[in-house]
Amino acid sequence: MTVESVKPGASATTAPGEPPLAGGGVPLLGHGWKLVSDPLAFMAQLRDHGDVVRIRLGPKTVYAVTTPALTGEVALSPDYIIAGPLWESLEDLLGEEGVATANGPLHRRQRRTIQPAFRLDAIPAYGPVMAEEAHALVERWRSGEALDITAESFRVAVRVAARCLMRGSYMDARAERICADLATLFSGMYQRMVVPLGPLYKVPLPANREFNRALADLHVLVDEIVADRRASGQKPDDLLTALLEARDEKGEPIGEQEIHDQVIAILTPGSETVGATVMSLLLVLTEHPEVGDKIHHEVETVVGDRPVAFEDVRKLTYTANVVTETLRLYPAVWVLTRRAVTDTELGGYRIPRGADLIYSPYAIQRDRRSYGRNEEFDPDRWLPERAKDVPKYAMSPFSVGNRKCPSDHFSMAELTLITAAVASAYRFEHAPGSDARARIGITLRPRRLMLRALPR
Ligand code: HEM
Known part of the structure; x- marks a missing residue:
């Protein structure tokens, strides 16, 4: 899979760069077909391409966040609010004045x-x-x-x-x-x-x-x-x-x-x-x-x-x-979305105002970089002496x-x-x-x- 990689450029002299574009997109649909046909596998492999990765849903660019630390940063930052396609699809049901x-x-x-x-x-x-x-x-x-x-x-x-x-x-x-x-x-x-x-x-x-x-x-x-x-x-x-x-x-x-x-x-x-x-x-x-x-x-x-x-x-x-x-x-x-309310920076990359972000607790919580025998069902990994080794925000x-x-x-x-x-x-x-x-x-x-x- 090819990745159009741009190195994070947040230094004193260079402006932060664009995150890499995930491979595997197709004309018109971009990565949308992968998100429909096999979304769990698609979200799970994105970290191999970068900490923040651009994906295309039709004409639209969405920023996927792939590391525990950066998903924690997104969730804790006032620069990102609840909005985006997931929420719009729920508005009929949830109304516009509810807490969610x-x-x-x-x-x-x-x-x-x-x-x-x-x-x-x-x-x-x-x-x-x-x-x-x-x-x-x-x-x-x-x-x-x-x-x-x-x-x-x-x-x-x-x-x-x-x-x-x-x-x-x-x-x-x-x-x-x-x-x-x-x-x-x-x-x-x-x-x-x-x-x-x-x-x-x-x-x-x-x-x-x-x-x-x-x-x-x-x-x-x-x-x-x-x-x-x-x-x-x-x-x-x-x-x-x-x-x-x-x-x-x-x-x-x-x-x-x-x-x-x-x-x-x-x-x-x-x-x-x-x-x-x-x-x-x-x-x-x-x-x-x-x-x-x-x-x-x-x-x-x-x-x-x-x-x-x-x-x-x-x-x-x-x-x-x-x-x-x-x-x-x-x-x-298994998936969360946010929208940037201002031009901002994440993991050394530029995130423009109005950009939609997506991240997946499923992908984060099954990542082999955070968990040994990551796919195995092992309740004892939550014993206090073992749970302390789980990276911050890898289980949220x-x-x-x-x-x-x-x-x-x-x-x-x-x-x-x-x-x-x-x-x-x-x-x-x-x-x-x-x-x-x-x-x-x-x-x-x-x-x-x-x-x-x-x-x-
Ligand atoms: C928000 C997970 C049960 C009410 C959320 C969010 C997550 C979540 C991940 C954050 C969404 C976001 O960041 O965009 C879960 C899971 C549950 C559970 C895994 C059970 C296994 C419940 C229950 C209630 C509830 C039982 C109420 C009876 C809410 C509400 C919000 C929320 C009102 C919106 C909070 C806000 O935006 O300030 N939930 N939830 N959830 N959950 Fe739960």
């Missing part, structure tokens, strides 16, 4: 509003719901029938996020409707991102009608949840109360549209990422039965005969390391900086509890129709997992 897409002062205010609901000391209050939902999975899987793990994983993710962050008995029935709507929307969004046909998605074909119906229903649902909470007069200590009580810069209550967009902007990424990770965890338990056996042993030792509870989580260190290793090899958020599945996932503690507690509950009750095997290949959409997850849960 806002920038600048609006984003800072929104983070201040939502942060308390995710703080480490707020998480124990969610423990009973997380445990109840984890044990509900164990109960549901007793039948011995083949399980559609895609549906099961997203269901538990939506139910935990909705019931913890918007408490109230009315959530139980609504959580089911949210699940059904989001399932339709997630698959439709993926298609809209990789095949951006714009107005053609407005043509009243059955798939488009179904997508639009789910989108409309989700918006109605969120309005109902907000109206019910207001009518109840209750103010439980949760995210919804924080949003309803929030004030803007002038001390005025925030607008209805912003409350609405905020609820969707938190529920949607929360459910999609946790759902994808639960699927990857179940794939790991299926393909590495010895990992499940060790979790079973750890739960027996720490918990004994009673059901595993939230309070046990911090003692389940092996189980937590299995979750971490799963997030390393199968990061649900929740990102870093001002856009870092607010839900890292919440998600780790939830995923560890679910993994402990299901692995201590079952071994898993593939059932007919299971397809464990990666499905690369807005998130990364196994394509279609059909599993049988075999009681221990």
Whole structure:
């Protein structure tokens, strides 16, 4: 593969140069076809061409950042904001006033509003719901029938996020409707991102009608949840109360549209990422039965005969390391984009104002330069004496900086509890129709997992 290499030229006398152009582009499409046909392999080999590499998507130049240190620099620098094709494709769903897409002062205010609901000391209050939902999975899987793990994983993710962050008995029935709507929307969004046909998605074909119906229903649902909470007069200590009580810069209550967009902007990424990770965890338990056996042993030792509870989580260190290793090899958020708001410099290269940047936690977290036996599933690499050797920013599945996932503690507690509950009750095997290949959409997850849960 050829690389049109230009050496970094940031010295006192020379202006910083253009990053090298990645090889393998074709006329008209540039590297776009590679990003569609085999995006994981494409992103993973870019570092061989440079620390920052130009790639062409049609007529457009995008800057790929390939080293842990520089991805950390991008995530921490105010010169880069949330924007670019990934985010534009999500705007229909996430709205324009939610925390996941806002920038600048609006984003800072929104983070201040939502942060308390995710703080480490707020998480124990969610423990009973997380445990109840984890044990509900164990109960549901007793039948011995083949399980559609895609549906099961997203269901538990939506139910935990909705019931913890918007408490109230009315959530139980609504959580089911949210699940059904989001399932339709997630698959439709993926298609809209990789095949951006714009107005053609407005043509009243059955798939488009179904997508639009789910989108409309989700918006109605969120309005109902907000109206019910207001009518109840209750103010439980949760995210919804924080949003309803929030004030803007002038001390005025925030607008209805912003409350609405905020609820969707938190529920949607929360459910999609946790759902994808639960699927990857179940794939790991299926393909590495010895990992499940060790979790079973750890739960027996720490918990004994009673059901595993939230309070046990911090003692389940092996189980937590299995979750971490799963997030390393199968990061649900496998690609991130940013836009430069000013002419700037990265790794000695010039990045022009308005440039789109792309980087991949998947590529960074599987890089042989950061990890020995990089493709191997090895939870013990997260033992403290070994984890200290991992280079800075080589493991950031929740990102870093001002856009870092607010839900890292919440998600780790939830995923560890679910993994402990299901692995201590079952071994898993593939059932007919299971397809464990990666499905690369807005998130990364196994394509279609059909599993049988075999009681221990
Ligand atoms: C942002 C990953 C779970 C809510 C992010 C980002 C990552 C991420 C990488 C940063 C995006 C960027 O830098 O552009 C994950 C993973 C999860 C997870 C791997 C689980 C395995 C959740 C959950 C929630 C949530 C459960 C909420 C219930 C959000 C929100 C943002 C975000 C609101 C936007 C933050 C901002 O822009 O300030 N997540 N997430 N995430 N995540 Fe998560």
